[in-house]
Structure formats: C-alpha cells, structure tokens
Amino acid sequence: MSYFTENKGFDTLSATSENRPQPMLEARGLTKSFGGLMATKNVSLHVNPGESLGIIGPNGAGKTTLLNLLTKEITPDQGSVFLNGNCIDRLSIHKRVLAGLARTYQVPRPFHDLTIQEHIRVGMMPDGLFDMLLHGADDEKELKIAESVGLGGERAQQYPYELAMGDLRRLELVRTLATEPSILLLDEVFAGLTVKEIDQISELLTNRRATHSTTYMIVSHDLKALEPLVDRVVVINFGEVMTEGTFREVVADTDVQNAYLGTGWEQE
Amino acid sequence: MFAKGTNKGFLGWMIFGIAMLALPLFASSATVRIFVFANYIAIFAISWDVLSGRTGYISFGHPFLIGIGGYTTALLTHHLDMPLYITIPAAVLVTMIAGTLFFLPALRIRGTYFALVTLAFMELMYGLVQVVAPDITGGTRGLTGLPSIVTGAVSNYYLSFGVMFTLGLAMWLLIRTRLGTALGSIGMNEEAVRACGLNTTKLKLFAFTLSAMIAGLGGAMYIHYLGSIAPRGLFDVSFLFTILVACLLGGAGTITGPIMGAFFLTLLLEFLRPYIPGSERYLIYGVATLVLYVLQPRGIHRLIQITVNWFVEGFMRRKST
Numbered sequence A: 001m002s003y004f005t006e007n008k009g010f011d012t013l014s015a016t017s018e019n020r021p022q023p024m025l026e027a028r029g030l031t032k033s034f035g036g037l038m039a040t041k042n043v044s045l046h047v048n049p050g051e052s053l054g055i056i057g058p059n060g061a062g063k064t065t066l067l068n069l070l071t072k073e074i075t076p077d078q079g080s081v082f083l084n085g086n087c088i089d090r091l092s093i094h095k096r097v098l099a100g101l102a103r104t105y106q107v108p109r110p111f112h113d114l115t116i117q118e119h120i121r122v123g124m125m126p127d128g129l130f131d132m133l134l135h136g137a138d139d140e141k142e143l144k145i146a147e148s149v150g151l152g153g154e155r156a157q158q159y160p161y162e163l164a165m166g167d168l169r170r171l172e173l174v175r176t177l178a179t180e181p182s183i184l185l186l187d188e189v190f191a192g193l194t195v196k197e198i199d200q201i202s203e204l205l206t207n208r209r210a211t212h213s214t215t216y217m218i219v220s221h222d223l224k225a226l227e228p229l230v231d232r233v234v235v236i237n238f239g240e241v242m243t244e245g246t247f248r249e250v251v252a253d254t255d256v257q258n259a260y261l262g263t264g265w266e267q268e
Numbered sequence B: 001m002f003a004k005g006t007n008k009g010f011l012g013w014m015i016f017g018i019a020m021l022a023l024p025l026f027a028s029s030a031t032v033r034i035f036v037f038a039n040y041i042a043i044f045a046i047s048w049d050v051l052s053g054r055t056g057y058i059s060f061g062h063p064f065l066i067g068i069g070g071y072t073t074a075l076l077t078h079h080l081d082m083p084l085y086i087t088i089p090a091a092v093l094v095t096m097i098a099g100t101l102f103f104l105p106a107l108r109i110r111g112t113y114f115a116l117v118t119l120a121f122m123e124l125m126y127g128l129v130q131v132v133a134p135d136i137t138g139g140t141r142g143l144t145g146l147p148s149i150v151t152g153a154v155s156n157y158y159l160s161f162g163v164m165f166t167l168g169l170a171m172w173l174l175i176r177t178r179l180g181t182a183l184g185s186i187g188m189n190e191e192a193v194r195a196c197g198l199n200t201t202k203l204k205l206f207a208f209t210l211s212a213m214i215a216g217l218g219g220a221m222y223i224h225y226l227g228s229i230a231p232r233g234l235f236d237v238s239f240l241f242t243i244l245v246a247c248l249l250g251g252a253g254t255i256t257g258p259i260m261g262a263f264f265l266t267l268l269l270e271f272l273r274p275y276i277p278g279s280e281r282y283l284i285y286g287v288a289t290l291v292l293y294v295l296q297p298r299g300i301h302r303l304i305q306i307t308v309n310w311f312v313e314g315f316m317r318r319k320s321t
C-alpha cells in the first residue's frame, strides 16, 4: 500500500513508476509558513483518476491551506503540484480551473446580487472577452446543471440571501460543477449543516459519483458523513501527513484517535 | 446575447431619447444649458459606473482621467493649432494609455486602498499641472480661448446628448451581456470569479480601459464646451463628489441609475441656486442625497423600478377583475 512511505519528498522518478497509475493530482513536498507558523510541512499526497480521497484532521491542521496551495490561492514556499503528470506550479488559479482543477470554499462565497442560475452562468463562462460579449447564455444547460443539485426550476431564480446554509453549500457546489472540473476539491461540505441537509448533500455526491467519472478530494470534519464518499483517507495533523489508508484503517489508528480526542469520531 | 428584460428596458431608453430630443422645443436656452451640463456629468457618471459601479473598484481618480483628456486636447489645440477631429481622438487615446499605466498597479489592490491611490493621482495631477511647465499648461490660471466644437446652446445640447445617449445605451447593453455579468460578479466576490476559471485581471483591465475611454472623450468635449481649462475646476473634490454622488444616488452598477442621478443632482443644484446662491447649496444636496440614500440604498433607479412595477401590477389587477 504505502505510496507515502516509499516516496515522501521529491523522488520524481518513482512517481511515474510502471505499476502505479498516473495520479490525477499530486502534491510533492508542499510547505507553507505564515510568519512563524508552519501551516503545511512537506505534504506529499496524490489522488488517482476516478478516486475519491478524504482529507481529515483536527481544527487548524492545515487542510484548507493544502487546498489553497493546490489551487494556487496561495503560493507554496516549497514543493510542487502535478496535474495528470504535468507540473502546474506556474499556472494561476483560473488557469488551473480551466485545466480541470476546481474547488469549493469552506465558507461559501456567493455573488450576492446574482440568482442561482446566474451563478452557474459565471461558472460556465468562457475566458474570452469576445466570446462572453457575443454569445448569449445557454439557458437550457444552466437550468439542467441547476437541476442536477436540486436547485432547478423556480429555485434557480432565487438569490443567495434567500437560501439556508444547506442550499448555500449546494450553490457553492453547483457553481464549481459548472466549470466542468475533472477533479473537484471540496472544503468542509458538511460544515454548519443540519443532519437532514448532510444526508441530502451526501446522497447528491454519492449519486454523482455513480454517474460521473469526476475525481474528488473531500475535506471534512464529519467523519461519519465522509465515510461512504471516499475510497481512501489522508490524515493531516499540525500541517503534516500523519497517516493514510482506507477509512476503517485510519479511524482504527490510535494516533488518529488521540489527535481527534474529544472532537469527533469516538462519540460514534 | 442580452439578458432577459432587455426589450422592456429598451422601451424606457426610447421614451427617454424622444423626450430629450424634444426638450429644446419648449425649454429656454438657459434651461437647455443646464441640461448640457447634466449631459456631461452623466457621461462622467457612466464612465465611473462601468469601472467602479460594476467591478466594485471604487475610483476617486476619475477627475484625473477626465483631466488627461481635457489637457491633451487643450494643449494640442492651443499650442499646435491642431484640428479637433485629431485632438479629440488623440485625447481619448492618451487617456486610455496614460490612465492604464497609472492605474495598472492600483488594480492589484482592493477596497479603500484603491480609492485612496486613485485619489492621490488626482491630487498629484493638480500639483503637477501648476508646477511643471506652467508656461505650457497655463499653470494655475489654465488655458482659455479654446475652440468650440459647435456653437449655441441647442447645438451643444444635441451634441452632448447624442454622445451621452449613445455611450449610455452601449454600456447598458454591455452590462446585459455575459461579459457584463462577469464584470459585476467581480464586485461581489473576486476570488470566486477566479475560482470559476476567469482571468479577473483581464476583465478589470477591460473595464478600466473602457472607463478611461469614456472619461477621456467626455473630458475633451467638456473643456471645448467650456472654452477653457484650469486645474481648480477639474481636480477638485466637489467635482469628484458630483460624479460619485450621481452614481450612488442613481444606483451604482446599473448605468441608467447614474444617468438619472446626474440629471437629478444637476437640476437640484440649479433649482436651489436662486434661494441659496453660495456653496451652502452643496450642504442641501448632501442632505437630500443622504435622505434618499437612507430611503433606498439602491438609488433612484430602484425607486423608479418599484414605482413602475407598482403601476403595472395595479393596472393588471384592475384589468383582471
């Protein structure tokens, strides 16, 4: 199993060795510090095509920072990011999105004056000024995408301020889906939701996984909700990869249980 | 190509256009001159709205852009006797280039700082024009006796109205395309726009260049209408505030709102002139603005929308019973 123990660090050759598939997304030695605080330390991990990888770790472990580094929201002090085997360090956020790497935010970032349908329009927007200017919106497709997360029909005309947290998360998701990502990074999709909303989002993602070939990286505090959605889990603690494995393996790990003590899993 | 509801809005533009075309038929030439002034304020307001109203990058430096346009054509006509059909396009071009060079670094900073940096440009220009080569720029006194494009109140009215109407309608149509939606979304959440795969720098630069073009054209035409240019009139906080207040009062980001705001402000000032001749008038308009803003933060534009909808709905209801 352990990809990690084999090539922690910068061993570029082994990353493409014959018996492993080419990872869809790979981080090698990502390091970022804010002043004296090391938010991520030499983080290496990968997601295979079609796989769903869970990222767990206590508050402040550096999960969001990791996503920010992968999408270039922030620039790493050290380390590289590879998409389909190509180094994408030089690509800016929007170029990475165009290359198929998209993410949602832990705190939803809606456009306060746009309807749900218009959010999808921005997500679908091509990055050419003339294209934007001369070609109108594809009403039908926009509504179809809205429908796919349960925000279709009349609901597509609602504004963010009319939405509950669960629907704001959906809106965040659908805006990202509209960019047609091949790999989707989801930051805390379940945070702040009611039990019912968690079930709905979870079901939505499960169905989507069954029907689309999208690759996922899902950050979540809610281990129970995460379990059915992921093939493999990476645990991050104090900015470092602590362990990785299947969901069962990881939650059975005593170090992981200690890191989470009082905050999560054992209440199950 | 255009968003829903464009036809309905277009009807509004036509009614506005016809009313404005007919105005000189029954208004005195003094009134017509007030409207010329309103047209120019409206052009400046449109320019501000394309950039700041849409993208949320609040510019305090529009007088700086207007000044570049004004000074370019003033210098070329005054010193080199060049014809207006060359100097005005040149002024537009210089404003776009010089403006972009100055604003480019500023477009990387957000919020209050952008506003302050642009304000600094205006102040800088005010200082520079007086100190650097005053024999060329006319220094504090400025330049007078500049040629006019057309003569007479009515001709100037039609000219300024034609330009204002064309620019206004074009920009209004622009914000109703997908490009307009993209520009507007920057003002709401720039990071999310990038996360949608859009190059926000390119979009901001486009909005800025367009805004500078309109400011340069408006500035150049305006000083030829006045026949003179002086730093005090242009790089002045009250001139800046007239533009800003027109936009906020009318409803920023809507193009039609700032035009309404420009007319409302200009007419209000003129209406108050006989009663309060001094600059205390500005106090009154400040208060009037504040009251309106508290009542409807989205401005006159929204007030009119609500009123029209109210009448239409009432009419429909009566018809259906």
Ligand SMILES: Nc1ncnc2c1ncn2[C@@H]1O[C@H](COP(=O)(O)OP(=O)(O)OP(=O)(O)O)[C@@H](O)[C@H]1O
Residues within 6 Å of the ligand: A034, A037, A038, A039, A057, A058, A059, A060, A061, A062, A063, A064, A065, A066, A106
């Ligand atoms: N821009 C920043 N400047 C300074 N410190 C930061 C910044 N972003 C993150 N940090 C710090 O880095 C650490 C990791 O933060 P991060 O948001 O990545 O954690 P997280 O695992 O996502 O936590 P949570 O579960 O609360 O979302 C925290 O201590 C945080 O305070």
Ligand SMILES: [Mg+2]
Residues within 6 Å of the ligand: A063, A064, A065, A106, A187, A188
């Ligand atoms: Mg986080």
